[in-house]
Amino acid sequence: MINYISHDDGIKILTQLMLEERLIPIFGAGYTKDSPSYSKTVPDGKLCTDLMKNLIKQYVPGMNEEHLSLYDFNETAKRLRKSVPHFVPEKEYTNFFRNYFTNVSLSETKINFLKLPWAYAFTINVDDGIENTNLFNPILPYQNARKNLFNTRFLYKLHGDASYEIKYSQSDNIVFDSDQYTQSLNADNNQSMRENFSTAYKEFNLLFIGCSLKNEPDIKFIYNGIAKERHNTMGIVLRTEKLSQFDADDLEDYGITDVILVKDYDVFYMDFINSVSEQQIQEKIAKYPFYNPSVTCVADEKLKYFSGFRNFDEKENMFYKSNLIINRSCLAEIDESLKTYNLLFIEGRRFAGKTSLLCTVCEREKRRSIYFFPSTTLESTDVILNIIETTQNSLLIFDSNSLSVESYYMLQDVNDILKKNNNSIIVALNQSDNFVSEKTDSDYIILKNIFDNNELTQLEPKINEHALTIRKDKDTNLDYLNIIKNEQGISLTFPLKLPSKYTFNEQILLLLLCVKDKVYSRETNVLKIKYSEIQSFINRMSILVEWIKTSKGEKNTYSAYKLVHNSKNIIMDEIQKLSHEDIIHVILTIVNAFKNGDLNQKRTYREVMQFDTLNQLFGRKKGAGKLIFMVYENLETLLKNDLHFWLQRSKSIYRLVPTNYWKLKTAYSYAKKVYLDSDNETLTTKAALTVSLICSLLYSLEKNNTIRQDFQKEAIELGFQAIFSEYYKQEKRLKNDLNIENSRKNYVDLIQNICSSYVLSPISNASTIRKSRAIIEKLQ
16 A cells, blocks of 8 residues: 655655665656757657657558557657668667767756755666766666776766667667567677666665656566565655555555655755755765774683684774783784885785784874774775865774775875875775775784794783683684684583574675675675575574674665674584585575676675685695686686686696696696786786796706796796786785795795806896896895
8 A cells, every 4th residue: 555745755755765775766758858868858748659650650661550559658668779771770779878878958946956966866867967967877788887997976878878779789778678678688788787776676775756657568577576575675665646556556566665746846856956065064974983982801711702602793983802812913014114105005814813913003002093993894985085085183993894896996096185184094904805906005024823932921921810821823713712712622602492404595794704804794695595494594694693683874785784703713613514515506606696886796706716815724624625626627717718717727736736736737827818818907917927936846846857947037037027017016915925934835945046057057038137137136
């Protein structure tokens, strides 16, 4: 039953939803109707149908006008499209779109309406009126929304674009008739458009503006697909009078729940603009929730936080710091770095202690205001930029997985602003994160997952208080926890009753939580995981996972909810229980779901399939090497066109079987493909270093002297290219990629030895000798 709301009450309701970032607009023909265009004015649906019929009458011989008069918009559009160019000249067809739907200018009132803080918007219009305001970046059908532009709001053009239709001859663009509707719903390269619209329909309140909602089969189809899973949200249309019962029934088929009876459409626009503006001034927008987080030290008698329970409480804006946490040695390095640089990256493997380190930084920092970004959030780029631009003497601290791809790119351009305002940024990275640009003026620190002597000395009296065994210098954080648990017999799992077996979709959620700390509802929708399954998972996992609302700043995630965990250590333990077959199936499903998505979805699937990720998650599992090889073997069909895949597969081989000649030859061919084919400077550099390392290994195994010399020379030439590249200007990054901290696999010695051997060789090239000496000196 449709609910009717008065003009004034409707303004109040919409204003509240807008300020809560729970309202998404969908613009229809009525919004741009009668706006001046290239040589006409924009028609509404009825007039557009008549205009198309006139073209058909003019050019199609023998057309039965009586039959034509019965055609609706979709049938008329289909008939027109099929008449071009056999009957209707293509020039007339393109002129139709040009004259009525391009160079559209909106009124000042409508432009101001678009200036409201919409997170993003959808439109079923093909005209260019909205994007001509430069307030939105248009995303077209069949483009998979890959144009992620920093600090830009997206306008998803569900039915295509007239300008594009005029300029390009490809058929996949305009969505006017029934065949095109069907195609748009099923095409793989329209996946992200469908996903975003479906998630918005399911989780947010939709305001249909200027939409009659007649003859929109794609919208009806998408609504029917999510109707049973739809949250308690509103579908709102604007009308000037009450509907007939038939019209009300038709609108319910589109998920419409409420009709706002406006006094006049332009009056509505003005009243809504004024209402939102007044509320923004009064509230000055809600204060950032994680400002100057407090730190509470706890005795941690049950080792809850020490063993990996999430130590930052979003609701309280508070860290809980275990009395077993020590001051890491790199704190002094951080202090020195921030005296010179305004941007600092701290890289560490999963469970290296990055969040605990950031907690200590927050505790020690007394001179600056702190803005903390937890790993369970993904703040929008415009919120981050606003803090950078409008505050002074501030420290922005990002935990791992808290920055979107767009925000990483934004960091390339803010150094001058940071310096001007005396602001600094610390970003924690996972080892597998590949989004740091070589063009960013920044410093780079590695957080080891083993303790040095000073750190072990600090730790000893603390662990004696808890009667824990002494930690050894070779123990990683996870090694030490496993020793306490398995050898000393101390329970590290706070009281939990966990499932003995997980459903397939629960296995997907476990892996994603382990990789990225949070799973947004948009991602669960893409993976076709139902809300009922998520609730069942939460109930079965006790307090280990939570389903919470996204914060106001996370509007660009297109999600109203997210799944978060409270202990990565326990999640990692649970993943170890999965069979090899299940792990492979889970990874394949995630990759297949996200491979055609936007940049953030691509980031997710690439992180899932990276060698470092697989090695960190499953390296201790029996048969880990075989499992990792099987993962890449099964991924080949899906990712054969992705150069990142071939580089990771190559890396897995030389890291796991460095003495197997024939497998190294295969790894060489994979890495060389990436080196030759990539047009991305960073990827080419990483491939060059990988080829160099593989050639160095092959050099030590090759029996044929001529081939051996070829491997030696290529190792030096590509090694020089990589080591002296822009990407490896930061020596700490180079040392990390060469595994300098790992004495068992120190590739620095490997490259230095091959260079030294070449310098002493009687048959050598002067240029290659110079490069060899430069490499030796650089790596000393």
